[in-house]
Amino acid sequence: AQKVTQAQTEISVVEKEDVTLDCVYETRDTTYYLFWYKQPPSGELVFLIRRNSFDEQNEISGRYSWNFQKSTSSFNFTITASQVVDSAVYFCAQHPVYNDMRFGAGTRLTVKP
Amino acid sequence: DSGVTQTPKHLITATGQRVTLRCSPRSGDLSVYWYQQSLDQGLQFLIQYYNGEERAKGNILERFSAQQFPDLHSELNLSSLELGDSALYFCASSVVSDPPYEQYFGPGTRLTVT
Numbered sequence A: 001a002q003k004v005t006q007a008q009t010e011i012s013v014v015e016k017e018d019v020t021l022d023c024v025y026e027t028r029d030t031t032y033y034l035f036w037y038k039q040p041p042s043g044e045l046v047f048l049i050r051r052n053s054f055d056e057q058n059e060i061s062g063r064y065s066w067n068f069q070k071s072t073s074s075f076n077f078t079i080t081a082s083q084v085v086d087s088a089v090y091f092c093a094q095h096p097v098y099n100d101m102r103f104g105a106g107t108r109l110t111v112k113p
Numbered sequence B: 001d002s003g004v005t006q007t008p009k010h011l012i013t014a015t016g017q018r019v020t021l022r023c024s025p026r027s028g029d030l031s032v033y034w035y036q037q038s039l040d041q042g043l044q045f046l047i048q049y050y051n052g053e054e055r056a057k058g059n060i061l062e063r064f065s066a067q068q069f070p071d072l073h074s075e076l077n078l079s080s081l082e083l084g085d086s087a088l089y090f091c092a093s094s095v096v097s098d099p100p101y102e103q104y105f106g107p108g109t110r111l112t113v114t
Helices: none
Strands: A003-005 A010-014 A019-021 A024-026 A032-039 A046-052 A059-061 A064-069 A074-079 A088-096 A107-112 B005-007 B010-013 B019-024 B031-038 B042-050 B053-057 B064-068 B074-078 B087-094 B109-113
Touching (some): A010 A019, A046 A064, B019 B109, B042 B064, B042 B074
Parallel strands (some): B010 B109
Antiparallel strands (some): A003 A024, A019 A074, A032 A088, A059 A064, A088 A107, B031 B042, B031 B087, B042 B053
C-alpha cells in the first residue's frame, strides 16, 4: 500500500536553528515521484521540490536541502538557519506514475524569534 | 501567486444543499486536480481531469462530481451536503499528467456546511 508518514506532528525552534523534517514512505512501485509542499498560515499550498525515484542526489536550494535515501524510503527536508517566515505546515507527498498523489499528515513548524 | 484561481473563497451553506466550486488552471496547464483538506482526513485526492477527460479518481463521494470544460476550467459539484463535508477544497494544475509533474495549488475554497 502507498503511505507517507511524517512522524513529527509539530516542531518548534528558535530563529537561526537548523531543523529537519522527516518523511518516510511506503510503496511497491519502482518508479515514483516525491514532493514537498509548504502551507503557510495564508492557506495556499506552495510547491518546494519534486524528485523522481531514480535520482538520489541530494538537493540544495538556498537554506533548504533535501536528503533522499531510497534504501530507507526517506525523503527528509532540512531548513538551515530557520527564519520566522519559515513557520508553516510542511507536507511530504508521494506520486507513483500510475496512481494518485498521497500526502503525509504534515508537520507544523513554528519558528520563534 | 501560483496562477491557479478558485472561486468562491468562502462558502457557507446548509445541509442538503448543492454547491459548485470553480477552478481556472495556470495558463498552459492541461491537468486539473481536486483535493479536500479536513482536520480528520488531511489532504485527500478527489479527482483528476486531463484535457477534458477524467483521468483518475480518488476518495470522491458519489454525491460529488466534477468536470473540465473545453477552456480547461473545472468545476466541482457537491450535492446533498452534510456537516462532514465542511473542509478546504483545493484545485491544482500541472502541465501534463504523466509522468507526475509538480502541481500548483489554488488558494482554496473554504466550505462550511451548517
